Each structure stands twice: as C-alpha cells, then as structure tokens.
Amino acid sequence: MKYQKPKGTADILPQEAQLWDEVEAKSREVFRRYRYGEIRVPLFESYDLYARSSGDTSDIVTKEMYDFNDKGGRHMALRPEGTAGVVRAYVENKLYGPEFPKPYRVYYMGPMFRYERPQSGRQREFHQIGVEAFGSDSPLLDAETIQLGVDLLHSVGVHDLRLAINTLGDPETRQAYHQALVDYFTPHKAELSEDSQIRLAKNPLRILDSKDPQDKPLVADAPSILDYLTPAAQAHFSVVKESLDKLGIAYVVDPTMVRGLDYYNHTIFEIMTTSPAFGNKELTVLAGGRYDGLVEQVGGPALPGVGFGLGTERLMLLVQHNRPAEEAAPLNVYIASLSEPAGAEALVLAHAIREAGYTVDMDFLNRKAKSQFKTANRENAQLVITLGEDELAHSAASIKQMATGQQIQVPFAEVTTEFHKIYQQLVEEGK
Numbered sequence: 313m314k315y316q317k318p319k320g321t322a323d324i325l326p327q328e329a330q331l332w333d334e335v336e337a338k339s340r341e342v343f344r345r346y347r348y349g350e351i352r353v354p355l356f357e358s359y360d361l362y363a364r365s366s367g368d369t370s371d372i373v374t375k376e377m378y379d380f381n382d383k384g385g386r387h388m389a390l391r392p393e394g395t396a397g398v399v400r401a402y403v404e405n406k407l408y409g410p411e412f413p414k415p416y417r418v419y420y421m422g423p424m425f426r427y428e429r430p431q432s433g434r435q436r437e438f439h440q441i442g443v444e445a446f447g448s449d450s451p452l453l454d455a456e457t458i459q460l461g462v463d464l465l466h467s468v469g470v471h472d473l474r475l476a477i478n479t480l481g482d483p484e485t486r487q488a489y490h491q492a493l494v495d496y497f498t499p500h501k502a503e504l505s506e507d508s509q510i511r512l513a514k515n516p517l518r519i520l521d522s523k524d525p526q527d528k529p530l531v532a533d534a535p536s537i538l539d540y541l542t543p544a545a546q547a548h549f550s551v552v553k554e555s556l557d558k559l560g561i562a563y564v565v566d567p568t569m570v571r572g573l574d575y576y577n578h579t580i581f582e583i584m585t586t587s588p589a590f591g592n593k594e595l596t597v598l599a600g601g602r603y604d605g606l607v608e609q610v611g612g613p614a615l616p617g618v619g620f621g622l623g624t625e626r627l628m629l630l631v632q633h634n635r636p637a638e639e640a641a642p643l644n645v646y647i648a649s650l651s652e653p654a655g656a657e658a659l660v661l662a663h664a665i666r667e668a669g670y671t672v673d674m675d676f677l678n679r680k681a682k683s684q685f686k687t688a689n690r691e692n693a694q695l696v697i698t699l700g701e702d703e704l705a706h707s708a709a710s711i712k713q714m715a716t717g718q719q720i721q722v723p724f725a726e727v728t729t730e731f732h733k734i735y736q737q738l739v740e741e742g743k
C-alpha cells in the first residue's frame with residue numbers, strides 16, 4: 313500500500329458511523345434535558361493556551377502535544393482536550409455576561425490529539441464527548457455533572473460502571489499537601505524515576521499519577537490529601553458525597569486519584585468499566601472535575617467551572633460489544649432500467665421519489681436486467697420499478713412488491729406526484 317493512515321488514527325467507515333450517529337443523537341437528547349447547548353471551538357489554538365491550562369509538568373504538555381509553527385511563525389497545537397478551548401471561548405465571547413444563564417452549560421463532540429502509544433482504546437486522534445458548566449461553585453453542580461455522565465452512559469446501554477471520586481481541595485489545601493509530599497518524597501529522591509525527580513521539584517502532585525513501576529511502592533505509602541483538607545474543602549466534598557448518596561449513585565473515594573491535568577481543584581472523578589470489549593481490563597470511559605481557577609488563568613473573571621470528557625472510541629467499543637450487529641436499513645425502491653433512455657427516466661423518477669422521503673437506488677454500471685434484480689435483492693429492496701421499452705412507450709412504470717411478488721403498472725406522472733400513496737398501498741397495507 314502506498315499510503316496508510318497515520319499511526320494511532322482510525323477510519324470510521326459508514327457501517328460504524330451509523331452507530332456513532334446513534335450514540336451522538338442519544339447524548340444530545342440527554343444534554344437537552346440538562347439544558348446544555350452545543351459549542352464548536354477550533355481544533356487548534358495557541359500552544360500557550362494548552363500548555364498553561366493543562367500544566368507544564370503534565371504528560372499531555374511535556375510528551376503528547378501535536379504542536380507546530382504555522383507559516384506565520386505562530387506556535388500552535390492541535391487540541392489535546394476540550395476544556396481549554398471552551399474556557400477560551402467562554403472568556404473571549406464574554407459568556408459570563410448578565411444576558412447569559414448561570415450556570416452556563418455547554419457540550420462538545422469532536423476529535424482530540426495526543427501523541428500517545430496506541431493500544432486498544434488509546435489512539436493519537438481520538439474523540440471526546442464533553443461538557444463544561446461555568447459560574448457556580450455549588451457542590452450540587454458537581455453531583456449533577458456526575459449524574460449527567462452516568463445518565464449519558466446508561467442512555468446508550470452501558471451499565472456496569474465503577475465511579476471513583478476524590479477531592480484536590482482549595483489552594484490552601486493544595487499548598488499544605490504540596491509541602492507534605494515534598495517532605496515525604498525528598499528523603500527517597502534517589503529511588504524515584506527520573507521523571508518523578510523532576511516532578512518533585514516542579515509539581516510533586518504529579519508523582520502520584522506516575523505510570524512508572526519504579527515509583528509505585530513509594531506512591532502507595534504517600535500521605536493522603538484527605539488529611540490536609542481545609543474545613544471549607546471538606547464541607548464541599550461532604551456535600552458532593554451526600555448528594556451522590558441521595559441520588560443513589562454508588563462510588564468509591566480514591567485518595568490517590570489526581571488526574572492528568574493541572575487545572576483541577578475540589579471534586580475530581582472517573583467512571584471506569586471492565587469489559588471483554590477492553591480485553592477484560594479496566595478502562596476509564598469518562599473523567600472530569602472542578603476547575604475553579606482556570607477561567608481567571610485564561611484571562612477571564614474569577615468564575616468557577618466543572619465538567620467531564622468521555623472517550624467516544626472507548627464508549628463505541630462498549631456499545632458495539634453490548635449488541636449484535638444490526639441489519640442494514642431496507643432500501644425502499646430499486647429502479648431497474650433496461651436501456652439508455654430508460655436510465656435517464658430512472659434518474660428523474662429516483663429524484664421525485666427521494667423528494668417524497670424514500671430511499672432509492674438504481675443502476676449506474678450498465679448491468680444486465682438479471683444482475684440489476686440481483687442487486688435489488690442484495691440491497692433488500694422493498695419495491696422494484698422496472699423501466700423497459702414497453703414502459704417508456706406507455707410512460708408507465710412497472711412496480712413490483714418484492715415480498716409478495718404483486719406487480720402493478722403506474723403512469724410516470726402518478727409515480728412522481730403520488731408515490732406516498734403507492735408505497736402505502738403496496739408495502740404498508742400488505743403487512
């Protein structure tokens with residue numbers, strides 16, 4: 313093969329795209345009920361926006377960004393995630409103004425890019441369905457956001473879920489915890505991986521997220537952030553937990569969870585599932601949290617935010633696994649044309665019938681009559697219209713109902729204006 317798709321990307325072919333459409337339509341319906349509106353932001357932005365919001369010690373920024381200098385010498389990057397661009401749009405369009413609702417809720421669907429090592433459920437170009445809600449620091453909104461994520465997964469038939477939550481507290485909590493981590497890790501610095509030694513100096517919290525086996529034993533015994541929460545941070549987290557209890561959403565508190573992006577504070581969460589679709593491994597399908605300082609950091613007012621991102625490919629693996637392949641939708645009409653002038657007439661009829669809302673296909677390969685009928689059968693056609701010399705001479709089409717073999721002659725004029733009636737009479741009443 314001369315050309316192959318880039319490593320870590322995938323072609324979504326029509327038979328799969330149909331299922332993507334369905335999942336996206338169901339998601340939109342859930343978002344509508346929660347009053348989320350769609351936002352579409354650029355696929356690339358200034359490198360700086362992502363670097364500063366994700367954090368310059370995160371793997372996303374240090375290892376995974378698809379960045380480039382454009383022809384004008386600007387340092388740009390393909391978006392590694394949705395939140396930064398949406399926050400930028402929220403600030404730039406002043407969506408915090410008095411004319412807009414609060415919380416201001418948006419959702420997005422689209423491709424994201426991370427230079428990661430590809431494996432099942434992990435790609436370099438992948439898709440997210442995500443939400444962001446701005447302007448409320450209520451822990452009730454954290455709970456609502458988690459409920460929305462659960463509803464979304466349930467709406468597409470994914471039920472076997474494990475929700476893990478944690479809190480990163482407020483800036484004061486973070487400061488105290490930062491010091492506790494420095495005090496704990498510094499005497500063991502030499503035992504840490506090279507990356508984590510750098511993290512210790514720049515952002516010790518990141519060590520907890522290390523995937524390096526060398527760091528694991530030390531991380532396991534690290535102090536817990538839950539012991540460093542300020543009363544306010546503790547109160548926020550308590551309301552989140554109580555709300556989840558009230559909603560009947562099961563969860564576990566995982567004090568070692570830190571998430572891979574630097575903008576979070578207070579509540580963070582991940583929804584995981586173990587499925588044969590993932591080779592019986594546990595994978596995170598949906599993850600998010602609160603990011604109260606980010607809007608201000610991007611140049612806006614000090615307004616809080618909370619949201620999540622769902623990995624669409626991972627969701628599709630689950631959805632596909634959960635249900636058998638569906639039969640293709642039937643073709644309403646196949647037009648078999650037996651001569652060149654009949655072909656031109658077929659084009660006109662096909663257009664009229666499509667205008668009436670039906671699916672139509674016809675021959676474009678000069679196939680013999682027999683082979684056209686075979687195609688009609690393979691396409692599961694409900695009606696076959698035959699146009700031969702006779703039909704052209706009488707300006708009438710022969711319409712055959714494939715299920716019963718019943719055949720009628722209908723003037724062209726009637727086919728173009730009355731197709732709905734003809735279809736009802738032949739197909740629907742015949743059922």
Ligand code: HAM
Pocket residue numbers: 392393394395426428433434435436438439440442443444572573596597598599600601602618619620621622623624625626
């Ligand atoms: P994230 O945890 O980096 O968060 O990504 C969210 C989800 O995207 C993951 O749980 C996973 O399902 C999917 N995902 C991430 N990387 C890949 C990949 N390489 N291949 C396939 N799927 C992947 C965020 O991106 C935050 N922006 C979420 C958020 C929104 N937080 C607040 N608002």
